[in-house]
Amino acid sequence: MARFNRKEEILKSELPPTLPLMALRSTIVYPLGTIAVQMGAPENLAILRGSEDSGLVVALVVALGDHEEAINPESFVGGVGVAARVHERINLPGDTVQITLQGLRRIMIDSIDQHDPFPIARIRAAREVLPDQKECDELMTRLVAAAETLSGLVDRIPHEVPAILKMNMSDPGRFGDLAATNMNFRISEKDEVLQRLDVGERLRFVLSRLEREVGRARVMDDIKRQTEVKIDQHQREFYLRQQLRAIQTELGETDPGEKESQDLQKKIDEAALPEKVAQEARRENERLRMLSAASSEYQVIRNYLDWLLSLPWNKRSGDEQITIPKVMEALEKKHYGLSEAKERIIEYLSVRKLRGGDPLGPILCLVGPPGTGKTSLGQAIAESIGREFYRISVGGVRDEAEVRGHRRTYVGAMPGLFIQAVRRVQVKDPVLMIDEIDKMAHGGPSGDPTAAMLEVLDPSQNDTFVDHY
Structure with a gap:
């Protein structure tokens, strides 16, 4: 009940007709949310230095695109932003200030009244459109189920998120904002959630992104499990082979594949092959040593070496002089x-x-x-x-x-x-x-x-x- 009263109090509070416009590139705070963010852009620092009073209210918008590009305040006209209150400021090295922002409510940016030294926007309160309660309940139930599945598959999603969402099912708009905040959406997707004043469309958008993430997480989980099974199998085979070699060493025996490779190397050395032929034979024998006897290429290389060694590279039969x-x-x-x-x-x-x-x-x-x-x-x-x-x-x-x-x-x-x-x-x-x-x-x-x-x-x-x- 206290949380509901707090929301009503924030929504009924009057906002001034103009607010300093603060553009954020990598994050956004939704209404009733709180976030700590570091400010380094000259326009944002000018806003903070222009008003040292506690409780400064600003208009937050999301600046998409390359971080190196200059921000044009006019591009935000007609879009949705968030009125937020600055609660705390901490000066950091390198001309950076960390502030704590509390989201108040969604607002519409009507025009830009000032550009220098920082932009000031003319704003008005945005009105959300609530859908049918039955549809909201169905969408929120699916969202909670998807969040539970995703939190079990992905480590970066805290297990407390589904419980937090269940506690806010009485407020569909706030529910959608919380889901977007806690599901590690990209900044462009978070801005898409911010722009949707139709709560039903907002919930459907969040649900579609969440179900896509669940599908992707399941595929990655299957791949991870298959990889772990293969790694475990290879480790087991490697361990058993090491044990087999140790036992064979104790018994004075050698691995059949290794013994065959050694025998071939001995034959190559004794055959007195021409230099290029001997070099090729040694290279192929080394490849043979690295292959499993069950490999199809193993027999191909083995046959090739047999042919090399069976040819009479130095043996002659005839007389040097013809009589x-x-x-x-x-x-x-x-x-x-x-x-x-x-x-x-x-x-x-x-x-x-x-x-x-x-x-x-x-x-x-x-x-x-x-x-x-x-x-x-x-x-x-x-x-x-x-x-x-x-x-x-x-x-x-x-x-x-x-x-x-x-x-x-x-x-x-x-x-x-x-x-x-x-x-x-x-x-x-x-x-x-x-x-x-x-x-x-x-x-x-x-x-x-x-x-x-x-x-x-x-x-x-x-x-x-x-x-x-």
Whole structure:
């Protein structure tokens, strides 16, 4: 009853027709509310210095926009403000004054009568429009429920707020102002509440903002719970893995993944790989060590390292010098006739021998009907010079990746036919015969393998051939 009488007393109190206009940027006080605020703007300090009397009444308005922008008093004409009484002043360092403001009632700003040294506004009391009591009760009940939910989800909302709102349900206008004050609305939303003289619209506006905050808080709470579950799970896994490692250390055992990585590192060191290849292998092994064995990428890297380590980077099979008589003997031993083909082979190897084994020489092409001994001639050449022999059949090949290899990003990726051949013979200098090259498919959705083969067969560039894998 005392609170109701105090409100009636404030509303019935007469206000002067003009009041000093004090613009606030970051806060506002509603009627019957009290707030402490620090003043540093020159116009506001001029108001306080112009009247040192206790009980100074001012017109408060909200100045929206950038803090660096100058305030135009004319922009507040026609808007709603709050008449407030200055109760307490405390001088602070840096030309700042802290004052306590008590809101009295809503007012309308009709005009600006003075601009310097501080603005003075002509005001009149604002009249609020009360809605139907039943609608008010429904809106306030929903607001209390939303406030209770939000206070349980958000730490910054005190748990006492719903109780405070329930105590003021007899005054719908004051109820809306209290909800806006205690729910940490943005200053623009607080000003929106201040401007609404229709109490029903004010309550609906506050309810819409509050229900939006409740929805947002629920989403954030769900995300927080899921994150906490994942963190707890990761911490549990980490703790168990540490325990497992400690037990394995005590038993003289090591983690299987760590042991595999160590074995691979040992193989890399013993393989005497070329510098760039060894550097890439160590980098991939380090990536493998950081991955879980259940990861899909783990097996991709493991296969890649297996291929690197299985290739014959330094192993040779043939003689450094080509012995022409030995070649002639091998050709005559297994083939009757074919004098032109034998002659061209001897000529080719003789020139290669004179040029010191120059790898940039031409590539022999054997042409003839099936069964004339093309493949066996190649095999005889390999045997005569002590090289491993491997036949690559490319008949019907229609995918470029069969020649250049697949990229590692694809499932089931493998190197091309030439890297596979070198791995099978386990020497770096075999005699490779590309058989049935005339039966390769020309073009298609998977690329043109004949175009890829051009790089392989060109002596001037095949020494820089790079497999995609």
